Amino acid sequence: MKVFLNKIDLSHHIDALKAEGNTIGFVPTMGALHNGHVSLVNRGLRDNQIVVVSIFINPTQFDNPEDLTNYPRTIDADIELLNTVSNSKIIVYTPSNEDIYGDQVVSESFHFEGLEHEMEGAFRKGHFDGVGTIVKRLFEIVKPDVAYFGEKDFQQLQIIKKMVELHQIPVKVVGCSIYRAKDGLAMSSRNARLTAVHRDVAPFIYKTINTAKAKFGTESAEVVTEWVSEQFKAQSLLELEYFVIADVATLKPIQIKSSNNTYRAFIAVYAGDIRLIDNIALN
Ligand code: PAF
Secondary structure, three states, rough: EEEOHHHHHHHHHHHHHHHHOOEEEEEEEEOOOHHHHHHHHHHHHOOOOOEEEEEEEOOOOOOOOHHHHHHOOHHHHHHHHHHHHOOOOOEEEEOOHHHHHOOOOOOOOOOOHHHHHOOOHOOOOOOOHHHHHHHHHHHHOOOEEEEEEEEHHHHHHHHHHHHHHHHHHHHEEEEOOOOOOOOOOOOOHHHHOOOHHHHHHHHHHHHHHHHHHHOOOOHHHHHHHHHHHHHHHOOOEEEEEEEEEEOOOOOOOOOOOOOOOOEEEEEEEOOOOOEEEEEEEEO
């Protein structure tokens, strides 16, 4: 498998592949790859001749320096895993901070029509400026035809779609269903850092939002939100940061339930020091 550390070499290689008529799928990641990432890569391989996987822990999207320091770094295992998927059709790009940022490791400032102020944006200051900066730069370097993102980070997915629209970036953005462990826990690189006790209790998050979805069929958003909050008060190992039922188009919390709108429930929870997010379509 070809592994590039440098954007110029990668760009030349991709230009040559495109000149031969290959389409390029792209899966941006921060490494610590798991089956959720593999499902994105497989989707990319179904749609394209070549899939580029970037592995880069982007410092500018971390609001918490400890989270950045402790983020799992497993590059050898990541490459080994990708090799089992395909060693001829996958290209890995694993740049240094300098290759991406030069000597100025800072974010650009973005407006995403307000999508950036809700939920993750409210709790993780500057996060979506960091995400916008890195994804825009990676799109410029990789020049993919299609890019694949997991719906676990649904707000991120909506923001990237908005960025592509507002900045007229010629990339098709495809959202892929959340990949869950058998017990329902949404796959995340951060799961590797859960203690055994927290890993055991973490499926409670999905179980709760799944029941919330059923309740939303007959109850108001307010009643469902209160019910979720009560469930977490009774669960001492998990700390609820937010539970929000929001309109998918605006990501604003629901005001009055309308059958014309599409809603999703979003949740962020601390399991010890590890922050987990999840979400579920409601209608
Ligand atoms: O979802 C992620 O892993 C990251 O936010 C991304 C899209 C790779 C940008 O660093």
